[in-house]
Amino acid sequence: MLKLDSCCKTYRVGAFGGGELLAVHDVSFEVAPGEVVSLIGESGSGKSTIGKMILRLLRVSRGTIRFEGTDISALEGRQLKEYYANVQGVFQDPFSSYNPIFKADRVFTMLRHAYFSELSASKWNAKLESSLDAVSLNPGDVLGKYPHQLSGGQLQRLLIARALLLDIRLLVADEVISMLDASTRIDVLNLLGDLKGRGLGILFITHDLSLGNYISDRTMILRRGCVVEMGATPLVFGNPLHPYTKVLLASVPQLHTKWVGIGDSARRRPDDEIGEGAGALVEIEDGHFVRSTESTTLT
Amino acid sequence: MALRVDGLTVYYQSLRGDVKAVDGATFGIDDGEIMGLAGESGCGKSTLGKSLIRMDARMRYVSGHVELDGVELPIWDDAKMNPFRFVKVSIIPQYALSALNPTRKIGHMATELLASRDIPPDSVLPEFRRRLELVGLPMTVLERFPIELSGGMRQRVVLVLSSLLDPSLLIADEVTSALDVSTQRAVAELLVEFRNRGFVRSMIVITHDLSVLSQIADTILVMYAGKLAEKAAADMVVDSPKHPYTNLLLSSLPEVGVRFEEQRLAGIPGRPPSLLDPPTGCRFRDRCPLAFEKCGEEPPFAAVEPGHSAACWKVAA
Secondary structure (H helix, E strand, C coil): CEEEEEEEEEEEECCCCCEEEEEEEEEEEEECCCCEEEEECCCCCCHHHHHHHHCCCCCCCEEEEEECCEEHHHCCHHHHHHHHHHEEEECCCCCCCCCCCCCCCHHHHHHHHHHCCCCCHHHHHHHHHHHHHHCCCCHHHHCCCCHHHCCHHHHHHHHHHHHHHCCCCEEEEECCCCCCCHHHHHHHHHHHHHHHHCCCEEEEEECCHHHHHHHCCEEEEEECCEEEEEEEHHHHHHCCCCHHHHHHHHHCCCCCCCCCCCCCHHHCCHHHHCCCCCCCEEEEECCEEEECCCCCCCC | CCEEEEEEEEEEEECCEEEEEEEEEEEEECCCCEEEEECCCCCCHHHHHHHCCCCCCCEEEEEEEEEECCEECCCCCCCCCCCCECCCEEEECCCHHHHCCCCCCHHHHHHHHHHHCCCCHHHHHHHHHHHHHHCCCCHHHHHCCHHHCCHHHHHHHHHHHHCCCCCCEEEEECCCCCCCHHHHHHHHHHHHHHHHCCCCCEEEEEECCHHHHHHHCCEEEEEECCEEEEEEEHHHHHHCCCCHHHHHHHHCCCCCCCCCCCCCCCCCCCCCCCCCCCCCCCCCHHHCCCCCHHHHCCCCCEEEECCEEECCCCCCC
């Protein structure tokens, strides 16, 4: 459905834009309908840049992004509007996604003006209710309220409901649950899982490995703009091969297992010891790719 | 016992009335203990931490006593607290960037900070450099502005600065929350190392992340809606929680290895009550699957077994 082909993004940095920063380097992957692909990386790894390029909020510097075979960088006017009817994004901070002056349901009204202006009021209301129902919100609880009157989980679900109104086929979920409390974040995550069952493709961008592992079918680990490891989630988490993936997994705090060698200052900042991933992506087993480095022993 | 908090009650003043953010907190911390303070946003955990060092203008002390090393802390009096701050009680605030003065280089800022407390900088600065080296920072950071440092480096600078005078109590408020997993681990381990080396006697680590606490804390105190819910050794809280809230909170955390297709986790339905006018009785009652008639009365925060306290009628001894 969505296909990225050797996408690169360089940002101009410095006082007069003289410097260049390579934010995303040679990233290729596909998202199929009904598939959750998670993009895991630390801050500055380029994961949000990839999401923004797919949503056309940023231009691709090199490479192509195709949706159903059409290069999205050339889309304009009506075609672009049609593209946004298929692809929508939800972002990290539900509190800043809304305009605090207006009621939260204004996001639906704006959508109606843009896409459903011919629809009768009763049909629109029915559509709205079914989409709120899909995200398990009670219309009476959320409609006509201001953003500050709703909880973060409710606001985030409203944004997902807004995306669903368009019968989208791909959702770019950029850190959608990082700002939510532990007791509500799992419900939003389960909602994404249910939507996957209805054939929605989801690009799940996160820095939290346990959330990525919980929800996704395929996982890509990003480091400094490069994909260092990608493959089916059980393979990447069950048999991590790149040293960076191993460091990440060893750092995840687990409830019932303690970190190895806690307080041992000898192994501080292990991140720097990993060589630059200059090598090529090598397929180790079925669909499991690892970028080779000097220190990687690929077996 | 290094710290004794007895019936501490702190309200926020708002136009619509008092927000009862911390209501009757009673607990103690031993010498050398790292106590984790956990709970969801708005449960009062940061308020409790802040009230031990400095109440901001909106906070109002209502009642309770705080004793540190046998000396009562005058937390209700901003001026009288001054001799204790930084020397006896220190804090790492929630956002490291906002804790550092953006217009001063790190070295300059440290000198100014010491001068403001009438401490001759030359007596402490060598130790400051030694500790910066210990946490893995190059000496060049002294000549850098905060904005030039990464999140993990800033957090380490603030950690070293806050604990420079070897305080009895260090309050670390969400220090690991904004960091990436590998940096998070490095900073969390530094907290333990600082305790082990005696730079800090005891510590309160405030976070919403129970899994980080299970790694570094000796004991965990869980708060819900301004009240203490449960306190016990970290392993006991994680492995055999008594309070239904702790239990549900733990079961909603996805761990590496748990997958949506195989095991579907559930959140806690509902949301915490408003603290403007909190319900009588147990505040978790409306969301609790075990609630019964007696929950209309307020459960005491009492020991249910040695070293394990909880506020719940279902588990009361």
